[in-house]
Amino acid sequence: MQVEEFYELLESVDESSSIDALKETCERFCLLIDIPYYLLGVIGQTSSYSPTIRVISNYPEKWLELYFKESEQQNDPVVKYIFEKQSPIRWDKLVEYQDFSSSKGLLVFEKAAAYGLYNGLSIPIRSTSENIAVFSVAIGERADANKVLDNAQMFCHTFATHLFERYVLLEISASDETDRRELTKRELECLFWACEGKTAWEISQIINVSERTVLFHLGNSNTKLGAINRQHAVALAIKKGIIKPNI
Amino acid sequence: MQVEEFYELLESVDESSSIDALKETCERFCLLIDIPYYLLGVIGQTSSYSPTIRVISNYPEKWLELYFKESEQQNDPVVKYIFEKQSPIRWDKLVEYQDFSSSKGLLVFEKAAAYGLYNGLSIPIRSTSENIAVFSVAIGERADANKVLDNAQMFCHTFATHLFERYVLLEISASDETDRRELTKRELECLFWACEGKTAWEISQIINVSERTVLFHLGNSNTKLGAINRQHAVALAIKKGIIKPNI
DNA sequence: TGCCTACTTGTTACTTTTGACAGGTTTGAA
DNA sequence: TTCAAACCTGTCAAAAGTAACAAGTAGGCA
Numbered sequence: 001m002q003v004e005e006f007y008e009l010l011e012s013v014d015e016s017s018s019i020d021a022l023k024e025t026c027e028r029f030c031l032l033i034d035i036p037y038y039l040l041g042v043i044g045q046t047s048s049y050s051p052t053i054r055v056i057s058n059y060p061e062k063w064l065e066l067y068f069k070e071s072e073q074q075n076d077p078v079v080k081y082i083f084e085k086q087s088p089i090r091w092d093k094l095v096e097y098q099d100f101s102s103s104k105g106l107l108v109f110e111k112a113a114a115y116g117l118y119n120g121l122s123i124p125i126r127s128t129s130e131n132i133a134v135f136s137v138a139i140g141e142r143a144d145a146n147k148v149l150d151n152a153q154m155f156c157h158t159f160a161t162h163l164f165e166r167y168v169l170l171e172i173s174a175s176d177e178t179d180r181r182e183l184t185k186r187e188l189e190c191l192f193w194a195c196e197g198k199t200a201w202e203i204s205q206i207i208n209v210s211e212r213t214v215l216f217h218l219g220n221s222n223t224k225l226g227a228i229n230r231q232h233a234v235a236l237a238i239k240k241g242i243i244k245p246n247i
Numbered sequence: 248m249q250v251e252e253f254y255e256l257l258e259s260v261d262e263s264s265s266i267d268a269l270k271e272t273c274e275r276f277c278l279l280i281d282i283p284y285y286l287l288g289v290i291g292q293t294s295s296y297s298p299t300i301r302v303i304s305n306y307p308e309k310w311l312e313l314y315f316k317e318s319e320q321q322n323d324p325v326v327k328y329i330f331e332k333q334s335p336i337r338w339d340k341l342v343e344y345q346d347f348s349s350s351k352g353l354l355v356f357e358k359a360a361a362y363g364l365y366n367g368l369s370i371p372i373r374s375t376s377e378n379i380a381v382f383s384v385a386i387g388e389r390a391d392a393n394k395v396l397d398n399a400q401m402f403c404h405t406f407a408t409h410l411f412e413r414y415v416l417l418e419i420s421a422s423d424e425t426d427r428r429e430l431t432k433r434e435l436e437c438l439f440w441a442c443e444g445k446t447a448w449e450i451s452q453i454i455n456v457s458e459r460t461v462l463f464h465l466g467n468s469n470t471k472l473g474a475i476n477r478q479h480a481v482a483l484a485i486k487k488g489i490i491k492p493n494i
Numbered sequence: 495t496g497c498c499t500a501c502t503t504g505t506t507a508c509t510t511t512t513g514a515c516a517g518g519t520t521t522g523a524a
Numbered sequence: 525t526t527c528a529a530a531c532c533t534g535t536c537a538a539a540a541g542t543a544a545c546a547a548g549t550a551g552g553c554a
Binding site for chain 2 (some may be wrong): 007073074085086127150154195196235241246
Binding site for chain 1 (some may be wrong): 539540541542543
């Protein structure tokens, strides 16, 4: 692929104004790298207990159906990988990386291969939002499969982050933001210290107000974040990237 | 650059057994992409209040000294960017991306340019560990600077994640892990639900033990994580990526 | 000037967490 | 089988957080 073509494509991603437009750009990308299948999976972990999974992809419908019906994500080595690492990985290398002694991981790959997803690349994507994501491309059985994947890897990596950022942006603008109020400066300040384990009284000493005021701000933070108590608010704030290190 | 050369380099990163070896590999990488300067900055945010910053780089010593002495990181547009985005960015484009109306951001770039860092690329790196990082490469003033940077971008992106992963690994093995005990299954379970905002009593109902037992496990979690209370433990657990969504 | 938002502070009653006391059971590896 | 780690449970007192009551101040904007 020409570098110029690629940057054009990135621009096209950055300017897509709908999910459908994004999908089309992904298809174009697939053509350029000579790999038929792509998938972007976005996991929203605002609640870790019931995370949301959104997918845009041109994987064979039947495979996706089967995959989620059988909860293959619980055995999928790719899923395990993206929660631990951040570098792109070729699927066949996951066999080395992980311990498959008693695992159903290999089986997932075998099943996928039966649907034409013989080998692939997966790229973990982490963000300051509550989302974690994976971008994968997959290819059928062919002699130069690994070579094609290797050639595509760096492009996929950068394409993936752009795609993800745009996707999240489109998702946000599509949702009704009626209930989404920003935290105020003081609320952020109190929450910051709460994340450091400070008690309300300690925070009051740090920011020089009464303890009651701190409780007031933290109470408002809870409401705005939809948290049921302080520890929940702390968890949500960090997951959403609201709390930033004080560099 | 040839793809083969690049993969060799990646392997070399993955196998480096010391920070010095890593630095050498970075130098080789710089030669290959024809860009003189690189920097990996790793921010440990176990404590958001006093994050640690570690740097490996061949930036001009004087610039680094000045940078930290003057706390330029507080104005640096790159730093702002990496806390919000995940795609690689060319420095000159940050001017468009951010609002510089009243900002000291441009000034940082001007100062850097005076030390030979005329333009560059920066890549945000996020991990499941408590670290967030940035990998930058920089180039002096030359006609084809932007072209060189654009050509290098995808390579830098993938190189950056490998470099980061290896760096963190080396750092961990270098530190004394005397006090680092793993959380047990039950401790993780209790902490998971604590992150969802559940009280000890609620957790006891969920996992079918007495409230006292939950308190016991959470107490042990606090100790192991070095947390001073529950909300601190929750914050640390999420920052360190100990809590994973239940997909 | 009037309005809105953010910020500030107080009390009281109730719930939850923490720390310090102490000890029994289960499970897996040497 | 023995040992260690993990797991489980109890009580009491002090500290901290939550909920619900109420209300004044400061600053920006129309």
